[in-house]
Amino acid sequence: MPRAFYDRPTAIVAAELIGKVLVRQIASDGKAIWAGGRIVETEAYLATGDLASHSQRGQTKSNASMFARPGTAYVYPIHAKHCFNVATEAAGNGSAVLIRAIEPIWDLDGMKSRRSQTLPNRLTSGPAMICQALAIDRDDDGTDLINDRHFRIATMNDTDDLTVRASPRIGISKSAELPLRFFVLDNPFVSGPKRDKSS
DNA sequence: AAAAAGATGTGCT
DNA sequence: GCACATCTTTTTC
Numbered sequence: 680m681p682r683a684f685y686d687r688p689t690a691i692v693a694a695e696l697i698g699k700v701l702v703r704q705i706a707s708d709g710k711a712i713w714a715g716g717r718i719v720e721t722e723a724y725l726a727t728g729d730l731a732s733h734s735q736r737g738q739t740k741s742n743a744s745m746f747a748r749p750g751t752a753y754v755y756p757i758h759a760k761h762c763f764n765v766a767t768e769a770a771g772n773g774s775a776v777l778i779r780a781i782e783p784i785w786d787l788d789g790m791k792s793r794r795s796q797t798l799p800n801r802l803t804s805g806p807a808m809i810c811q812a813l814a815i816d817r818d819d820d821g822t823d824l825i826n827d828r829h830f831r832i833a834t835m836n837d838t839d840d841l842t843v844r845a846s847p848r849i850g851i852s853k854s855a856e857l858p859l860r861f862f863v864l865d866n867p868f869v870s871g872p873k874r875d876k877s878s
Numbered sequence: 879a880a881a882a883a884g885a886t887g888t889g890c891t
Numbered sequence: 892g893c894a895c896a897t898c899t900t901t902t903t904c
Contacts, residue, residue, distance in 0.1 A: 759897035
């Protein structure tokens with residue numbers, strides 16, 4: 680996606696990332712192969728008024744990528760694992776979209792191996808699962824996803840009629856009421872609830 | 879310096 | 892469904 684795609688309100692970017700593909704070239708068995716899949720669940724973390732956002736207390740060394748140019752990867756460690764985000768809005772803003780789940784499409788075998796799992800819906804249905812399946816770690820923090828040749832987000836050629844829904848975010852205690860989670864209705868690879876309570 | 883919290887995942891009951 | 896492993900960052904003493 681072009682940089683301008685990310686240089687918009689974070690909730691819009693989070694909603695529109697649904698259906699795009701996240702791909703990464705990985706060295707496997709001596710060869711470079713593409714691994715990745717279709718994004719089915721995201722969450723927005725805002726620069727202001729969002730107590731759950733890492734940027735809430737200003738820029739630090741560890742969250743610097745959240746304040747970098749839109750389209751910059753923000754990879755942070757938590758609970759001995761990693762989560763992958765993309766910085767949004769203007770540089771210096773401090774906002775990002777967390778990629779929570781993807782539908783695995785390319786390099787299923789490699790993902791199964793890296794995840795030590797065999798069931799497809801246990802490969803990339805959770806932010807830390809995605810990082811392990813795609814071998815993303817802190818070294819990837821700060822990567823410019825617009826220009827990188829081996830790590831990017833792109834539009835997929837499909838005509839699927841995805842129904843996108845919003846809900847509160849998962850696993851947070853502060854600002855928990857904000858409807859900033861976006862997911863594909865009834866998609867089996869979504870990590871949390873697959874429909875909202877009203878449907 | 880020490881302790882607790884955290885945008886999690888797994889395994890067991 | 893619940894407890895807990897695991898480790899980095901942040902907060903507190």
